Amino acid sequence: MATVIRLTRMGRKKQPFYRIAVTDSRKRRDGGWIELIGHHNPMVAEKTTVVDNERLDYWLSVGAQMSSRVKKITGR
Numbered sequence: 001m002a003t004v005i006r007l008t009r010m011g012r013k014k015q016p017f018y019r020i021a022v023t024d025s026r027k028r029r030d031g032g033w034i035e036l037i038g039h040h041n042p043m044v045a046e047k048t049t050v051v052d053n054e055r056l057d058y059w060l061s062v063g064a065q066m067s068s069r070v071k072k073i074t075g076r
Helices: 053-061 068-074
Strands: 003-012 015-024 035-041 048-051
Touching: 003 053, 003 068, 035 053, 048 068
Parallel strands: none
Antiparallel strands: 003 015, 015 035, 035 048
């Protein structure tokens, strides 16, 4: 199973809110996930990003790949 760390869209129409999720790469964007490790809110004045760095490091150490957007958000 190829795991990937990517964004899952939440919120309502024109008010997006994203969760940072670890999931199987074959699942849909908003499909099932293995673990939620943070969230990102681009709609507030100061873009809010909260990430559990300990869990992020763990998933990267076991071979999970980050999507390009998550790399940009987390600064890694």
